[in-house]
Amino acid sequence: MVIYNTLTRREEPFTPRQAGKVAMYACGLTPQAPAHVGHMRGVVVMDIVQRWLEQLGYQVDFVQNFTDIDDKIIRRAHEEGIPTTEVARKYSQMYIEDAEALGVRLPRFVKVTENMDAIIEMVQRLVDDGYAYVVDGDVYFEVNKFPEYGKLSGRSVEEMQAGARIEVDERKRNPEDFALWKAAKPGEPAWDSPWGKGRPGWHIECSALSLKYLGAAFDIHAGGMDLIFPHHENEIAQSETYLHCEQPFARYWLHWGPVRLRQEKMSKSTGLVVPIRELRQQYEPAVIRYFLLTVHYRTPLEFSYERLDEAKSALERVRTAYQRATAFLRERGGAQPDPTVAEPYRQQFCDAMNHDFNTAQAIAAAFEVVREINTRLNAPEQAAQPETLAELAGLLNALQWMMETVLGISLHAPDTARSETLEQLMRCVIAWRQELRSRKLYDLADRIRDDLKAVGIILEDTPQGTLWRMG
Ligand SMILES: [Zn+2]
Ligand SMILES: [Zn+2]
Structure with missing residues (x-):
């Protein structure tokens, strides 16, 4: 199998750190609003990655964080007049419900507020080793101390300064230095630390949590493409200095593309958002999931109701063929499956999935199976022959494995x-x-x-x- 690695900018054969096991981490949600289609794309992509790795025989440990304390959560808590813990609880719960509705098996969730010790320990070591400095209760990572800074995004420090959305802060040694720990402002939730009361910066939490739960040089670190810079760049800088540059932080960097609405990225900041909750009122979750898988995960996905309607009728075609063939076989007493006809399509499907999880091509292979099934059903007399029945049974097995086991899309209309x-x-x-x-x-x-x-x-x-x- 090959995976596109953002770090090397090419497809690489996948070999795990430890034979038979895959350790992977994806940056999770800041639970402060209902999840939208863009969030769910990442969730479904990672579910597919996990399912396929398991098909290849790997035992997968998949960890994902909840950023359950940050500026946005504090703001939302003020707006709703409830504690930050309640904001995080409410929106994580919604997110879990949405994910489960889309047929996603949940990862091992870890929360920032439950892992402060690991975060503080990591920041302390970066200070002790001279990679970070303390100013008035804030702790900053000194980017100049990590010569490889920029290796993931391919940006130089000069370019970053030129494109500077980085706010000028006289207390920082360099404009691109970023906060590992933030001193508490009055009235904000805060934790005790060697630098006074405060809370962690966003980047450090993913480093501390992934290293704590998966160890150094874990296999796959994933996230949306918009996280490559600065979030993942910063994660690498602080993690690899923490590891004394003796080991890589993560080995394969996987990034999924955005969901776009009218050519713009779907995100809270653009205001173009379709909450998955709303969409679930209009479309069966399996249809939404199918829609999300119709393009390769790195390609931007254009959201539109026409496309969802297309997904809906495509899935109906698959289900109809499956149901008709199942009934046809049942009425004739079933058959011992003959896998011969289905085999080339199964191979085509595997090749697609092995080529950087190409679900678009995998779905095309499933449609070849549907075509073979329909061809047989449209000539019922011939189809009733024992050898054709056996082929049909083999095709049905292949279709079920592709759609349900691997892609996680039920072949039965919803209960x-x-x-x-x-x-x-x-x-x-x-x-x-x-x-x-x-x-x-x-x-x-x-x-x-x-x-x-x-x-x-x-x-x-x-x-x-x-x-x-x-x-
Ligand atoms: Zn992260
Ligand atoms: Zn390729």
């Missing part, structure tokens, strides 16, 4: 029992129950749980909040 209305209703019920519990009305809260259980809905209280499922 109407779990409709969007029910989803919304359950969100209300869970919120009411939470409210009852916070008012210590535990008997009522328990009654809700028991009554739901009686109608076949199971509530599960987890550290991330309450989840529900049909029992």
Whole structure:
């Protein structure tokens, strides 16, 4: 398999740090607003990466952070009149629900506020080793001390200064030095540190968390392309100096492209945002997931409702062929699958996935299988022959593996029992129950749980909040 590595700017054969195991990290969300389609692209891309690596026989440890304290969260807490912890809890919970709805298996989530020790330890060592300096309770990384600075983004320090959106701060030794630790402003959440009360800068958290949970020279570090500079550049600088430049921080740097709306990047800053929650009211999650996979992950994805409608009818074609062939086989007593006809398409699919996770080409291979199925179903008399039935069974197996196992897209139309209305209703019920519990009305809260259980809905209280499922 080859992966495009942003660090070397080319496709490279993938060899993990440790045989049979892959350690990967993706920069996660700052939970302070509902996730939009751009966020979900990254989530789905990483789910595909994990699924494919597992198909290749690797055991994957996938870690992702929640930036559960930062300026935006503090601002949002003021706006909503709730504590920062509540802002982070609420929007992480929404994000997890959105991800699960899109068929994503959750990574190992780690939170900044639960790992302050590791962050402070890392900053301290950078200060001790002379890579960072302290000014009035702030700690800055001194970029000049890392000669390889710029190797990921390919920018020189001069270029960065020329393009300077970097604010001038007289206390910094160089304009491009960045904060590892920020002294607390009055009224802000703060943690004790050797430099006084404060909180970590954004870049240091990803370095500290990924190194803590995955160790040095872990395999894949991923994120959106907009994070290459300065975020990932800074992560490399502080991590590799922390490791005394004896080991790389991460080995393969994978970056997914943006989702665009009317030619502009979908982000809170452009104001062009389609929350995934809203989209889920209009489209089945499997359709959204299919749409997100129709282009290679590095290519910008143009968002439009026409494209979503196209995705919807494309998925319907796949499902119809699958359902018809399944019924056709069942009516004729089934058959021992013959994989011969499907084999070249399976190979085509594998080649596509092995070539930097090219889901667009992989989907094309799945459509070849659909075409073969339809050709047979359109000549029913011939299709009823035992050898053709066996081919059909083989094609169905291949299609199921491609669509469901690898791409994570169900070949069955959604279970109407779990409709969007029910989803919304359950969100209300869970919120009411939470409210009852916070008012210590535990008997009522328990009654809700028991009554739901009686109608076949199971509530599960987890550290991330309450989840529900049909029992
Ligand atoms: Zn990060
Ligand atoms: Zn290529």
